[in-house]
Amino acid sequence: MPNSLSHQYFIQAQALIPGGVNSPVRACHNVDSEPLFIRKGEGAHLTDVDGREYIDFVLSWGPMLLGHAHPAVTAAIQEAAARGTSYGAPCADEVALAEAVTAALPSVEMVRMVNSGTEATMSALRLARAVTGRSKLVKCIGCYHGHADPFLAAAGSGLATFSIPGTPGVPDAVVADTLLAPYNDLDALEAVFAAHGEEIAALIIEPVAANMGLVLPGEGYLEGVRALCTKYGALLIFDEVITGFRAAFGGAQARFGITPDLTTFGKIIGGGLPVGAFGGKAEYMRRIAPQGDVYQAGTLSGNPLAMAAGLATLNILRTADYAALERKVRAFVAELKAILEGKGVPIQIPTLASMFCPYFSAEPVTCFADVAKADAALFTTFYKQMRAQGIYLAPSAFETGMVSFAHSDDDFQRTLDAARKVRF
Numbered sequence: 409m410p411n412s413l414s415h416q417y418f419i420q421a422q423a424l425i426p427g428g429v430n431s432p433v434r435a436c437h438n439v440d441s442e443p444l445f446i447r448k449g450e451g452a453h454l455t456d457v458d459g460r461e462y463i464d465f466v467l468s469w470g471p472m473l474l475g476h477a478h479p480a481v482t483a484a485i486q487e488a489a490a491r492g493t494s495y496g497a498p499c500a501d502e503v504a505l506a507e508a509v510t511a512a513l514p515s516v517e518m519v520r521m522v523n524s525g526t527e528a529t530m531s532a533l534r535l536a537r538a539v540t541g542r543s544k545l546v547k548c549i550g551c552y553h554g555h556a557d558p559f560l561a562a563a564g565s566g567l568a569t570f571s572i573p574g575t576p577g578v579p580d581a582v583v584a585d586t587l588l589a590p591y592n593d594l595d596a597l598e599a600v601f602a603a604h605g606e607e608i609a610a611l612i613i614e615p616v617a618a619n620m621g622l623v624l625p626g627e628g629y630l631e632g633v634r635a636l637c638t639k640y641g642a643l644l645i646f647d648e649v650i651t652g653f654r655a656a657f658g659g660a661q662a663r664f665g666i667t668p669d670l671t672t673f674g675k676i677i678g679g680g681l682p683v684g685a686f687g688g689k690a691e692y693m694r695r696i697a698p699q700g701d702v703y704q705a706g707t708l709s710g711n712p713l714a715m716a717a718g719l720a721t722l723n724i725l726r727t728a729d730y731a732a733l734e735r736k737v738r739a740f741v742a743e744l745k746a747i748l749e750g751k752g753v754p755i756q757i758p759t760l761a762s763m764f765c766p767y768f769s770a771e772p773v774t775c776f777a778d779v780a781k782a783d784a785a786l787f788t789t790f791y792k793q794m795r796a797q798g799i800y801l802a803p804s805a806f807e808t809g810m811v812s813f814a815h816s817d818d819d820f821q822r823t824l825d826a827a828r829k830v831r832f
């Protein structure tokens with residue numbers, strides 16, 4: 409919209425901030441659009457600076473499972489802010505949030521708070537390397553673990569291979585220890601372990617891959633991953649930055665009944681404030697400084713506002729009806745799929761808990777190679793026409809749609825009505 413305030417802000421922003429945004433995908437490049445500048449979020453709705461309202465299926469990329477500005481979360485933040493925003497000394501809510509997290513996930517016996525998911529994964533990797541005395545890391549192609557150097561490796565081929573950096577600025581040497589395997593492929597993973605098992609410190613994985621759209625683990629896959637790590641003495645790190653408190657209150661590990669050695673968190677755990685965390689077996693976590701010798705620190709870690717927001721969020725989620733939300737999402741997705749099929753476009757919509765991803769593809773999506781086959785042009789058409797009708801979807805064919813407890817039946821119906829009007 410050439411005359412919109414969003415457009416004017418974007419022009420200004422591009423002169424001051426690289427690409428006009430503080431995180432790349434927000435720029436809406438992938439969908440041939442400009443970003444909306446947001447003035448307000450309330451429940452399942454966003455209002456942009458031009459005063460237009462949207463039904464939000466991005467939810468800040470995951471954190472806002474309760475919807476925006478939940479009154480209890482807002483009150484907790486306000487109450488905390490009035491007592492000062494940072495002390496650089498321990499506060500009671502750090503203990504309470506650690507207690508809430510360890511109670512929700514039995515595999516997490518101790519936990520350390522950080523400020524982002526990126527910090528959580530880089531710290532967990534450091535710990536795994538220290539615990540095992542090994543240096544190699546295995547990650548799955550298409551899984552995202554934040555922007556720390558060792559995780560930014562692209563695949564050379566669909567088979568397990570040595571990595572090349574996925575971005576300039578990451579030296580070859582930094583990703584030389586990152587080994588890749590396709591998601592959902594136990595044979596390929598077994599080959600990686602057979603070749604490098606004695607050198608592998610950890611395997612890090614999104615138990616449900618939610619950064620290449622939404623790719624669900626196949627039957628027995630996570631069990632196989634667990635068994636391989638155990639067999640070769642590598643630590644299994646579940647990156648639950650998205651799935652933690654979303655796949656189930658106890659995360660994907662509760663839903664699938666798998667016990668990782670370490671778990672990373674972010675997004676929901678901060679209730680919309682910048683928080684991450686990593687935790688796991690006490691015998692490993694005791695290696696973290698100052699109890700142990702593995703250095704890890706943060707000026708704002710355990711920040712009182714962030715702890716209050718996270719705690720208020722988890723306190724509500726603990727008794728939230730996840731099953732009811734999932735039923736609503738499944739019904740919504742079934743109707744959306746029928747509408748799109750009726751228009752003659754190829755469509756798959758994998759769904760889990762409160763996540764869904766429309767892939768414009770005729771084939772089931774089980775790994776990154778499948779994801780890459782989806783028709784991005786059809787997605788862009790869909791995205792633009794939905795946004796024009798007030799439906800705010802993630803601006804990329806490779807991002808998961810998020811639903812919150814604040815989405816109403818009316819929100820779902822309006823979204824389906826909008827989908828009915830899309831012309832491909």
Ligand SMILES: *Cc1c(COP(=O)(O)O)cnc(C)c1O
Nearest residue numbers: 524525526552553554649650674
């Ligand atoms: C978002 C995300 C991260 C990175 O978290 P940031 O807070 O953006 O640094 C890491 N892992 C997964 C699975 C994520 O979805």
